[in-house]
Amino acid sequence: MGIPDVDLLHWLAAFAPIAVLLVLMVGFNWGGAKAGPVAWLVALAVAAGFYGARLDLIAYSQAKAGLLSIWVLYIIWAALFLFHIVDLAGSVSTIGRGIARITENRVMQVLLLAWIFTTFLQGIAGYGVPVAVVAPLMVGMGFAPVTAVVATSVGHSWSVTFGSLAASFFALSGVSEIPGSDLAFEAALLLGIACFLCGIGAVWSFDGVRAVVRAAGPLLILGALMATTQLLLAVLGAYSLAAFTAGCVGLLGVVVMTRLPYYRFEPRQRVLPPVQGGSVDAADIVESTTPVPLREVALAFSAYAILIVIVLGSSVITPLDDAINSVSINLSFPATSTTFGWVNEATNSYRSIEPFGHAGAMLLYSAFLGYAIYRQSGKLGRGALQQAVSRTVAGALTSSIGIVTMVGMALLMMESGMTYLLAQGIADVAGPVFPLLAPFIGVLGCFMTGSNTNSNILFGALQRDTATVLGLPKAVILAAQTAGGALGSMVAPAKIIVGCSTAGLSGQEGPVIRQCVRYGIVITTIIGIITLIWSELS
Amino acid sequence: MSKPSKRTIRVVVLIGIFVLAFGMYISTEAGSDSVTAALLALTIALMVAGILAG
Numbered sequence: 001m002g003i004p005d006v007d008l009l010h011w012l013a014a015f016a017p018i019a020v021l022l023v024l025m026v027g028f029n030w031g032g033a034k035a036g037p038v039a040w041l042v043a044l045a046v047a048a049g050f051y052g053a054r055l056d057l058i059a060y061s062q063a064k065a066g067l068l069s070i071w072v073l074y075i076i077w078a079a080l081f082l083f084h085i086v087d088l089a090g091s092v093s094t095i096g097r098g099i100a101r102i103t104e105n106r107v108m109q110v111l112l113l114a115w116i117f118t119t120f121l122q123g124i125a126g127y128g129v130p131v132a133v134v135a136p137l138m139v140g141m142g143f144a145p146v147t148a149v150v151a152t153s154v155g156h157s158w159s160v161t162f163g164s165l166a167a168s169f170f171a172l173s174g175v176s177e178i179p180g181s182d183l184a185f186e187a188a189l190l191l192g193i194a195c196f197l198c199g200i201g202a203v204w205s206f207d208g209v210r211a212v213v214r215a216a217g218p219l220l221i222l223g224a225l226m227a228t229t230q231l232l233l234a235v236l237g238a239y240s241l242a243a244f245t246a247g248c249v250g251l252l253g254v255v256v257m258t259r260l261p262y263y264r265f266e267p268r269q270r271v272l273p274p275v276q277g278g279s280v281d282a283a284d285i286v287e288s289t290t291p292v293p294l295r296e297v298a299l300a301f302s303a304y305a306i307l308i309v310i311v312l313g314s315s316v317i318t319p320l321d322d323a324i325n326s327v328s329i330n331l332s333f334p335a336t337s338t339t340f341g342w343v344n345e346a347t348n349s350y351r352s353i354e355p356f357g358h359a360g361a362m363l364l365y366s367a368f369l370g371y372a373i374y375r376q377s378g379k380l381g382r383g384a385l386q387q388a389v390s391r392t393v394a395g396a397l398t399s400s401i402g403i404v405t406m407v408g409m410a411l412l413m414m415e416s417g418m419t420y421l422l423a424q425g426i427a428d429v430a431g432p433v434f435p436l437l438a439p440f441i442g443v444l445g446c447f448m449t450g451s452n453t454n455s456n457i458l459f460g461a462l463q464r465d466t467a468t469v470l471g472l473p474k475a476v477i478l479a480a481q482t483a484g485g486a487l488g489s490m491v492a493p494a495k496i497i498v499g500c501s502t503a504g505l506s507g508q509e510g511p512v513i514r515q516c517v518r519y520g521i522v523i524t525t526i527i528g529i530i531t532l533i534w535s536e537l538s
Numbered sequence: 539m540s541k542p543s544k545r546t547i548r549v550v551v552l553i554g555i556f557v558l559a560f561g562m563y564i565s566t567e568a569g570s571d572s573v574t575a576a577l578l579a580l581t582i583a584l585m586v587a588g589i590l591a592g
Binding site: 033034036037038040041044055056058059060062063065066069070331397398400401404405408 | 549551552556559560562565566574577578581582585586588589
C-alpha cells in the first residue's frame with residue numbers, strides 16, 4: 001500500500017501533530033499562530049523520521065500548501081475587508097436593527113442568522129464565507145463573540161456538502177467512482193438529520209436547553225422545510241442548487257413564523273445571557289423604539305446583496321463565468337513518493353487560483369461596489385478605504401500565520417501517507433462497528449484540511465473500499481463520510497481561525513474550539529449511530 | 539538597534555513562508571537539492587521565529 005505497517009507506534013506518530021495542536025490550542029489556550037508552527041515542526045519530524053518523506057516530497061507539499069493557503073486567505077482577507085467597509089458605514093448596526101424588526105426575539109435571531117442565513121450563504125459562496133460574514137454581524141448586534149463564532153460554525157455546517165454549488169458532493173462522487181444519483185438520497189438524508197442537530201447546537205450555544213425549548217417549534221418546522229428541500233433537489237439531480245434553495249426556503253419560513261408574537265418578541269420576564277463586545281449594545285436593539293426605515297436596512301444590506309447577485313450571476317451566466325475565470329494561476333507538480341512507496345500522483349494543476357473569478361474576488365467586487373454606494377449616500381467619509389485596509393491587516397495577520405502553518409502541516413501529513421494510515425488504523429480496529437466511525441473519518445479529513453471537498457477526496461476511496469471489504473452498503477458509508485466532512489467544518493482549526501479573526505477573537509481560538517469540538521462530537525456520534533443502524537438494516 | 543515589533547516579525551514570517559515554499563518548488567524543479575535543503579532549514583528557523591512571536 002506504500003505506508004508503514006499500521007501499528008500503534010506509527011498510528012501514534014501520525015496522530016502526534018494533531019494531538020500537539022489540540023493540546024496547545026485547547027489545553028494551553030495558545031492561538032493558531034503559535035500552535036500552528038509547533039504542529040508543523042512535529043509533522044515535519046514525523047514525516048521525515050517515520051514515514052520516509054524525501055526532500056522533494058517535502059518541498060512540493062509545501063508549495064502545494066502555499067497555493068492552498070493563498071486560495072483560502074484570499075477569501076478571509078476579502079471577507080474581512082468587506083465587513084470593515086460595511087461596519088465603517090454603520091451598516092452592521094442598521095442590519096442588526098433591521099433584523100430586530102423581523103424579530104426582537106434573541107433566540108429567533110440566532111436561528112435566523114447562525115442557522116438559516118449561514119445556510120443561504122453557504123449555498124452561494126461557502127469556503128468559510130458564512131462564518132466570516134455572519135459572526136461579526138452577530139457581534140455587532142451584541143452577541144458575545146464566542147457565541148457568535150460557535151453558533152455560526154455549528155449552524156451552517158450541515159449545508160456544506162451541497163453548498164458551494166455542491167463541490168464536495170461532486171468530489172465524493174468523482175473519487176468514489178459512484179454516480180451522484182446513487183449517493184444523493186443517502187447523503188441528503190444524513191445531512192437532513194444533521195440540519196436539525198446543527199440548529200439545536202446553534203441555539204444551545206446561545207442559552208442552553210432553555211433556548212432549545214423555546215425554539216423547538218421553529219427548529220422542527222424550519223428544519224423540516226430546509227432538510228426536505230435539500231433532499232428533494234438532491235434526489236432530482238439539482239445538486240448545485242440544493243443547499244442554496246434550502247436556505248431561501250428557510251429564510252421565507254422564518255419571515256412567516258416571526259409574524260407570530262411568540263417568536264417575534266422577547267419574553268420580558270427572562271434575563272438574557274450577558275452580552276459583551278460588539279459595536280452595538282444588545283439592549284439598544286431589543287429595546288429600541290425607533291423603527292429603522294426599510295430603505296435604510298436595504299441600503300445597509302446592499303453590499304451583501306451585491307455579493308449574492310455577483311455569485312449567482314457568475315454561476316448562471318456562462319459567458320460571465322468564462323470571462324472572470326479566463327485568467328488562472330497554475331503550478332504543475334511531478335509525482336513524489338516516500339521510501340515506503342507511498343505515491344502522490346503527478347498533477348498539472350493543483351488548486352488553481354483564478355484571481356478574478358475566485359470567491360475572494362467576488363467579495364472584493366462587493367466591497368468596492370458597496371463602498372461606492374455607501375460613499376455616494378454619504379455613509380462613508382474620506383479615508384474610509386484606508387481605514388478598512390488598515391483594520392483588515394490588523395485583524396487577519398495573526399490568523400493568517402495559523403492558517404498557513406496548519407495547511408502546511410496537513411499537506412505534509414497527506415503527502416507522506418500519515419493521514420491515510422490514521423484512517424486505515426481506525427478502520428482496522430473498528431471492524432463491524434466501522435459505520436459508527438465512518439463520519440469521524442470524514443471529520444478527521446476536514447479537521448486536517450479545513451475542507452469537506454478535500455476530506456472527500458482524501459478518504460472517499462478508503463471509505464468505499466472499507467465498505468466493500470466489510471460487506472457494508474457503500475452509499476451509506478460514503479454518505480457518512482461526506483456528512484462527517486461537512487460537520488468537520490465546525491471543528492476545523494483553519495475555519496475556526498477565520499471566524500475568530502472576523503469576530504475580533506484573534507489569538508483566543510481555544511475557548512471556541514473547546515465548545516465547537518463538544519458539539520461536533522455529539523452531532524457526529526448521533527450521525528454515526530444512525531449510520532450503524534442503517535448499515536445493519538440494509 | 540531596537541528590537542523589531544511582533545507585528546513586523548509576523549509580517550516577515552507570513553511572507554517568508556510563502557517565499558520559501560515557492561523557492562523550494564523552484565529549486566526542486568531545477569534539481570538543486572542543496573538549495574532546497576537550505577531553504578527548508580530557513581523555513582524551520584522561520585517557524586521557530588513564528589512561535590516566539592506568537
